[in-house]
Each structure stands twice: as structure tokens, then as C-alpha cells.
Amino acid sequence: xxxxxxxxxxxxxxxxxxxxxxxxxxxxxxxxxxxxxxxxxxxxxxxxxxxxxxxxxxxxxxxxxxxxxxxxxxxxxxxxx
Numbered sequence: 877x878x879x880x881x882x883x884x885x886x887x888x889x890x891x892x893x894x895x896x897x898x899x900x901x902x903x904x905x906x907x908x909x910x911x912x913x914x915x916x917x918x919x920x921x922x923x924x925x926x927x928x929x930x931x932x933x934x935x936x937x938x939x940x941x942x943x944x945x946x947x948x949x950x951x952x953x954x955x956x957x
Contacts, residue, residue, distance in 0.1 A: 899944040905956035913951065915944040922947060 900914045912923045912931070920943050922935035937943050 899941060899948075901948060903948075903951055903956035905951070905954065909956075911951050911956055913944060913947050915939050915941070915947075920944055920947055922951075 900912075902910060902912045904910050907926065909924065909926045911934075912925075914921050914923075916939050918939040920935075920937045920939050921933055923931045924934045925931045935947070937947065
């Protein structure tokens with residue numbers, strides 16, 4: 877098999893093996909609180925930290941870009957940028 881025929885197969889296998897990253901953002905809000913929204917194709921997780929606490933998970937939802945956009949809008953409405 878020639879090298880040109882194996883490249884597309886290899887690229888497809890690699891693409892299927894890695895989870896697709898929908899989005900990842902850190903935002904700062906009131907009283908220097910921070911949120912980190914990280915989504916892939918299956919899961920979105922929101923972690924929050926205030927100046928006097930450690931990072932803790934505050935939300936887990938379904939993944940994907942649509943859910944990332946909803947979470948980002950929700951936290952922007954709460955004063956996070």
C-alpha cells in the first residue's frame with residue numbers, strides 16, 4: 877500500500893481517537909471570582925474559584941458548542957467577563 881493511501885486512514889483514526897474540543901474559557905467576575913468553562917463533544921464542566929477558595933466543580937452538563945455558548949452567556953449575565 878502506498879504512503880498516500882495510508883495517510884487519510886491514519887488521519888481519520890487519529891481524529892476519532894481524540895475527543896473534539898468544543899470550547900474552553902476562563903472568566904473573571906464580581907469580587908475577583910473566576911470561572912472556567914470547558915466543554916468537549918460529550919461533557920461541559922464549570923469550575924469556580926474565589927480568592928479565598930480552591931477550584932471546585934459547580935456544574936456538569938451535556939457537551940458541545942451549543943451548551944458551551946449557553947453556559948458562557950449565563951455567566952456573562954451574572955457579571956463574568
